Amino acid sequence: MSNTVNFLLESGISLSLLATIYVLFLRKETFFRLNRLFLLGSLLFSVMLPFLKFRVYEPQSVMLSEITVTPYRNVLEAVTVYGQDLSVTVEQAVLSATMLVWIYLAGVAFFLGRFLFRIAQVVFVIHKNQVRKFDKLKLVFLDSECAPFSFMNYVFVSSPLQNSEGYDRMMAHEMEHVKQGHSVDVLILELLTVFQWLNPFMWMLRRAIRENHEFLADQAVLRSGVNRGYYKKLLLSQFAGGQLVLTNNFNYSLIKNRIKMMSKIKSSKLANIKVILGLLTAVALVIVFACEQKEMTEVQAAPETDELIVTFLDDKLKISGETEDLERIKSMMAGSKEFSFETDSLGNLLLVKKEMPKTLDSEEEIFFIVEYMPEFPGGEVALRTFIANNIEYPAIAQENGIQGRVYVTFVVTKDGSVANAKIARGVDPILDKEALRVVNSLPKWQPGKQRGQEVNVSYTVPINFALQ
Numbered sequence: 390m391s392n393t394v395n396f397l398l399e400s401g402i403s404l405s406l407l408a409t410i411y412v413l414f415l416r417k418e419t420f421f422r423l424n425r426l427f428l429l430g431s432l433l434f435s436v437m438l439p440f441l442k443f444r445v446y447e448p449q450s451v452m453l454s455e456i457t458v459t460p461y462r463n464v465l466e467a468v469t470v471y472g473q474d475l476s477v478t479v480e481q482a483v484l485s486a487t488m489l490v491w492i493y494l495a496g497v498a499f500f501l502g503r504f505l506f507r508i509a510q511v512v513f514v515i516h517k518n519q520v521r522k523f524d525k526l527k528l529v530f531l532d533s534e535c536a537p538f539s540f541m542n543y544v545f546v547s548s549p550l551q552n553s554e555g556y557d558r559m560m561a562h563e564m565e566h567v568k569q570g571h572s573v574d575v576l577i578l579e580l581l582t583v584f585q586w587l588n589p590f591m592w593m594l595r596r597a598i599r600e601n602h603e604f605l606a607d608q609a610v611l612r613s614g615v616n617r618g619y620y621k622k623l624l625l626s627q628f629a630g631g632q633l634v635l636t637n638n639f640n641y642s643l644i645k646n647r648i649k650m651m652s653k654i655k656s657s658k659l660a661n662i663k664v665i666l667g668l669l670t671a672v673a674l675v676i677v678f679a680c681e682q683k684e685m686t687e688v689q690a691a692p693e694t695d696e697l698i699v700t701f702l703d704d705k706l707k708i709s710g711e712t713e714d715l716e717r718i719k720s721m722m723a724g725s726k727e728f729s730f731e732t733d734s735l736g737n738l739l740l741v742k743k744e745m746p747k748t749l750d751s752e753e754e755i756f757f758i759v760e761y762m763p764e765f766p767g768g769e770v771a772l773r774t775f776i777a778n779n780i781e782y783p784a785i786a787q788e789n790g791i792q793g794r795v796y797v798t799f800v801v802t803k804d805g806s807v808a809n810a811k812i813a814r815g816v817d818p819i820l821d822k823e824a825l826r827v828v829n830s831l832p833k834w835q836p837g838k839q840r841g842q843e844v845n846v847s848y849t850v851p852i853n854f855a856l857q
Contacts, residue, residue, distance in 0.1 A: 396439040397584065399678045403438050405590035406670050407431035411597055414663040418656040421604045425574075427667055428598045432577060434671055441675055493587060500583045507579075511540050526567055539563040541572045555623040558615055565606040574598055604650050611651065621648050747808035755800055755809075755845045761838040763801040763846050765831075780827045782854060786819045793817070794853045795824040803843040805833035813849060824852045 408431070415424055519530045520543075529545045537559050538545050544563045550556055566572070578595050585591040611617055624647060749755070765772040786792070793816030800809040810828045815821040828850065837846040 399439040399674075400435040401585060401588045401591075403435035403671075403674050404431065404585065404588060404594060406674070407435065407667055408590040408594040408597070410666050410670060412593065414666060416597060417653075418663070419650070419653055420656055420661060421601060421608055423661060423664065425598075425601050425605065427664055428594065428601060429574060429577075431594065431667065432581060434674075436581070438674055438678060441678070496586045497583055500586050504579045504583060511543075514545070515543060526564065537563045539566045539572070542567055555619075558610060558620060558623055561610050561613065561615075562606045565609040566602060569602075569605060569609075571602040571605075574602065600646065603647055607647055607651060617651060621651060624648060747802070747806055749800060749802065749808050749845060753845055755847050756837070756839060757847050759837045759839040759844055759846055763805070763837040763848075764835040766834065775831065776827060779830060780852070781823065783819045783823055786817065786854065787856065790856060791817045791820060792854045792856045793820065794851050795820050796849055796851050797824050797828045798847060798849045799828050799831075801834045801837060801846050801848065803836050803845055805836045807831045807834075808845075816854065820854050827852075 407427075411424070411427060411431070415427060418424065514531070515529055518532070521528045521530070523544075525542065527543050529543055530548045531545055532548060534549050535545075535547045536550075537547065537556075544560065544567060546560070575598075578598055582591055582595060607620070611620060765775075767774075794814075795816050796813040798809070798811055798813045799807050802808045807829060810825055812821045812825060836843040838844065
């Protein structure tokens with residue numbers, strides 16, 4: 390359901406902006422074919438927008454506020470995780486309003502039923518009346534008196550009015566609708582209206598496309614040599630009756646707008662530049678909504694080490710023997726990244742397996758912004774407390790006057806654990822090691838979610854080591 394809300398929200402915003410641009414800047418221009426392309430392109434783009442996931446900028450990890458560490462006490466600024474964006478907030482609000490969801494679904498059912506009923510209506514009229522082929526068209530002869538109208542490659546003709554004055558001009562008008570494929574536009578509009586019926590801009594765009602169809606058909610008839618004044622009188626004298634709403638018909642648009650557009654001086658070619666506003670809006674929408682970023686991280690496998698086992702003691706290996714032998718073993722294992730050394734009261738050597746930092750498989754997806762961001766157990770206060778109680782300013786760094794800001798990146802995995810911790814920008818190996826140690830010791834978080842699924846989310850935390 391959340392995917393549906395996301396689709397409706399993003400496509401609805403896109404339709405609203407592009408429809409506004411058309412009404413304010415393009416509707417009164419006379420380049421009707423370009424306007425049609427703009428309107429249909431707006432519909433297609435708005436439907437595709439929620440599915441676009443372009444990398445329009447280099448993704449950045451979520452940045453936590455800087456943490457300052459001093460030799461005397463740790464001064465921790467507020468640790469802030471960026472919240473959700475507008476679309477996610479609205480999405481959650483909609484899903485929490487059950488009544489609104491049911492109202493929307495009832496509207497979808499109503500408009501879908503209306504659409505199917507109108508299709509059935511057209512099919513019934515075609516089968517009920519006589520149909521003749523005329524060139525690539527099919528003429529449906531009706532017994533009722535009505536102006537001609539069209540749907541797909543069918544033109545509906547009133548038998549009683551065939552010999553009336555100007556009827557051939559009206560037929561030419563309807564044939565233009567068929568030739569230019571306007572019914573396909575109408576079907577797309579009707580289907581999109583089923584899902585966007587709540588959006589007032591959808592109805593605005595719907596009317597604009599229908600109106601544009603009439604302008605195009607009128608323009609074609611006038612270019613065929615029909616007298617402009619005669620055609621205007623014909624429009625005024627026509628009586629609209631009997632047409633089906635789903636079809637293109639002679640009197641659909643406001644007569645006043647059609648006559649006004651016929652009298653309008655042809656727009657300058659420079660007016661085409663206005664279309665750029667729509668293109669810029671589309672680019673801006675892609676940048677805003679296609680921001681779900683991820684990257685693939687290559688992880689080097691940890692080196693294998695030899696295991697010298699004498700006795701198992703839970704998670705330790707106890708090695709007994711001569712002191713010289715133990716020292717030699719200790720020397721051999723000194724570079725081990727998997728074991729540390731302890732000595733018991735009897736002088737035996739204990740190998741303790743270190744808790745290795747977790748790494749993700751190279752095939753795992755890592756997100757940067759998700760719908761539900763990971764949350765540290767206990768919230769921000771608990772996070773600050775944990776870091777304050779665990780980080781230390783290395784004594785050797787204090788003695789040598791080493792200070793600076795260390796940036797550590799890490800990933801909160803699907804199970805909430807910290808993985809792939811590494812230094813994004815370091816200062817000194819001593820400070821880098823301490824910063825990395827603390828980040829690796831963070832307990833499990835509440836994992837982030839994207840479309841209801843737990844996902845890996847990347848973070849960056851700057852840790853500032855300051856001597857003064």
